[in-house]
Amino acid sequence: MMIRLAFASLVSAFSLVAAAPALAASNADRLHQVAGSAAEFDKARLAGQKAAYFCANCHGQDGNSAYDYIPNLAGQNAVYLLNQIDKFADGRRQDPFMSGLIKLLKEDDRFNMAIYYSSQPVRSSASGNPALTTKGRQLYEGICKACHGAQGYGNEKIARLAGQQPVYLKQALEQYRLGSKRRNDPVMGSIARRLKDYDIAALAAYIPTLK
Ligand code: HEC
Ligand code: HEC
Structure with missing residues (x-):
């Protein structure tokens, strides 16, 4: 039993190492290359804005979502966006x-849409419930800050959270906790499994207020 478990985690550790960096590297390499030229970057951004007309119905014209259960794409890291698009695709x-x-x-x-959305400013929202927000801040600073950053800006591998939509945050954390096919990430899974429903509600109240 012990050996089987150890073997299974070894195999999954290897397949993670094998799969993730290859994708991340190519998206990141291409983005760094385009970001190196202001003219190329602008061309991509404008093409992305045109291509995104359909996405606006849900994610908002400028990537600030029209609904609290649909994620903002504005201000999100472009490499992170492309990696998530790859995950939906495969x-x-x-x-x-x-x-x-x-x-x-x-x-x-x-590619162009990721550049367009990542270059748009995010509107953060005001908080409703002070007790819930305070609890959310304590949890954020104790657990989430180490990876997502003091202001929730994230990086190429870790999502920006600042200003994200409250219901979407709640759903994402519940999906990670469940570890179903919808959304399964080993890192966020182990973190979300430590969160109670009240913790998730508190984080979903606090994170949207981060600017
Ligand atoms: C009918 C509404 C709808 C439309 C139109 C739509 N989306 Fe989405 N999008 C969603 C929902 C809902 C989610 C969250 C899915 C989940 O819970 O995993 C999402 C998630 C995403 C994510 C992941 C964001 C994150 O923070 O991880 C990306 C990237 C994305 N959409 C890009 C696009 C693009 C690009 C288009 C246009 C080509 C588009 N979407 C059109 C509803 C929509
Ligand atoms: C050890 C690093 C680490 C810590 C600590 C961490 N996260 Fe994450 N988080 C990640 C990574 C990596 C991803 C991207 C996972 C993926 O691709 O689905 C992520 C993604 C997310 C997402 C999805 C965002 C989106 O746009 O869809 C949410 C929500 C989230 N984290 C919330 C939290 C909260 C809340 C905490 C604290 C309770 C936390 N995270 C702590 C690494 C971390």
């Missing part, structure tokens, strides 16, 4: 709508 992440839609997008459109 089934590592599943959503009834996004999984189908992403498969219809051309490689260049995906």
